[in-house]
Amino acid sequence: METDRFVGQWWHALPDGRIQCDLCQRDCRLHEGQRGACFVRMMDQGEMILTAWGRPSGLHVDPVEKKPLNHFYPGTSVLSFGTAGCNLTCKNCQNWEMTKSRDMELLSQRADPPEIVRVAKKTRCKSVAFTYNDPVIFAEFAIDTAIACHEAGLKSIAVTAGYIHPKPARELFSFIDATNVDLKGFSEEFYNKVTGGHLAPVLDLLCYIHHETDVWLEITTLLIPGLNDSEKEIAELSRWISTHLGPDVPLHFSAFHPDFRMLDLPPTPRETLSMGRKIAMDEGLRFVYTGNVHDPAGGTTFCPECRSPLIIRDWFSILSWNMDADGRCAVCHQKIPGRF
Incomplete structure (x- = not known):
C-alpha cells in the first residue's frame, strides 16, 4: 500500500x-x-x-458513549483512531502525545480504509470514529474511510473541535453520520488564549451541521476551573445552543483533569458539572449530561415529557433501557431525538 x-x-x-x-x-x-x-x-x-493518509494512530474499540454520543445507537461499539498533529494548540490537551507528535512513524501504523473496515467488522463495531486528535486535519483520509464504511454497512463518526472552513466542512460532513463537536468555551478570549483559535467559526459550523445536514449532532464542553466554568458563561453558552440549535441537541459537560500545559489547575469538582447541567436545563436544553465523573443522574437519559429514566448509565456502561425499538419512551411514548 x-x-x-x-x-x-x-x-x-x-x-x-x-x-x-x-x-x-x-x-x-x-x-x-x-x-x-x-x-x-x-x-x-x-x-x-x-502525510497522515493511511497512517492511523490508536485503533481502539470503544463504547460509543465515550465519544461522547448518548443518542447515537447507545450501547454499540466503535473502532476509534486518530493521527499525529492538530490544528489547535490547546494548553489543556488530554491527547497531547498524539496531537503534538512530530514523529509520524512513532505513533502510527499503516492501514488503508479497507483494512480499517475489516478490523471494525472483525471486532463487531457498528461505527468507525475519527477522534483523539481531530479529523479536520486528515479530512481526505476520513472521507475515504467513511466511504468504505458506508459500503460495508458501517456508520462514521467525527469527534472534532470544528475549526474548519465552510467548503471543506461541506465535503467532510456529507460523509459523516454523527459528530460530537467540542465547544471549548464561550468567549473569544478563552479561545484565543487557551486554544490558539477563534470562537465564531465553531459556532458557524454548529449551525451548519444542525440546520443543513442530516448528521446527528452532540456537543461537549470541558469545564476548566477558573477559565470557562462561571455561571454566566455556562448560561450564555446554553442559551446560545437553545436559541440557535434548539432544545434537543445533547450537551455534555465534561470534567477537566490537569494535563499538558495546565498542570497547575485543580480537577473540575463534580458539583461544577452538576451546576452546569442545571443551568443548561434551566435555559431550555432537554438532554444535558456530565462526563469524566461518577454521576449516574448526569449520565442518564430522561424522557423530557414524563421524566422517566430511559437509559441509565454509569460511566460508559448502560445499566437499564426503557425505550421501545422506535426510540420512544416506554412509559408515555414520547419520541426521543437521536438514532436508536
Whole structure:
C-alpha cells in the first residue's frame, strides 16, 4: 500500500511560489518542504500533500458513549483512531502525545480504509470514529474511510473541535453520520488564549451541521476551573445552543483533569458539572449530561415529557433501557431525538 505521497485537497498556489492551505482558518502559507501548523499537511513538489493518509494512530474499540454520543445507537461499539498533529494548540490537551507528535512513524501504523473496515467488522463495531486528535486535519483520509464504511454497512463518526472552513466542512460532513463537536468555551478570549483559535467559526459550523445536514449532532464542553466554568458563561453558552440549535441537541459537560500545559489547575469538582447541567436545563436544553465523573443522574437519559429514566448509565456502561425499538419512551411514548 502506497501512503507516502497523497495529494490533498483545499489549497492553492501563491504568486510567490508558496502554497496556501484552505482547510482551516489558520490559512497556512508554506514554502517547499514546510509543514502547516497541524503538522500533517506539507508542501512537496509544489503541491499540498497529506502525510497522515493511511497512517492511523490508536485503533481502539470503544463504547460509543465515550465519544461522547448518548443518542447515537447507545450501547454499540466503535473502532476509534486518530493521527499525529492538530490544528489547535490547546494548553489543556488530554491527547497531547498524539496531537503534538512530530514523529509520524512513532505513533502510527499503516492501514488503508479497507483494512480499517475489516478490523471494525472483525471486532463487531457498528461505527468507525475519527477522534483523539481531530479529523479536520486528515479530512481526505476520513472521507475515504467513511466511504468504505458506508459500503460495508458501517456508520462514521467525527469527534472534532470544528475549526474548519465552510467548503471543506461541506465535503467532510456529507460523509459523516454523527459528530460530537467540542465547544471549548464561550468567549473569544478563552479561545484565543487557551486554544490558539477563534470562537465564531465553531459556532458557524454548529449551525451548519444542525440546520443543513442530516448528521446527528452532540456537543461537549470541558469545564476548566477558573477559565470557562462561571455561571454566566455556562448560561450564555446554553442559551446560545437553545436559541440557535434548539432544545434537543445533547450537551455534555465534561470534567477537566490537569494535563499538558495546565498542570497547575485543580480537577473540575463534580458539583461544577452538576451546576452546569442545571443551568443548561434551566435555559431550555432537554438532554444535558456530565462526563469524566461518577454521576449516574448526569449520565442518564430522561424522557423530557414524563421524566422517566430511559437509559441509565454509569460511566460508559448502560445499566437499564426503557425505550421501545422506535426510540420512544416506554412509559408515555414520547419520541426521543437521536438514532436508536
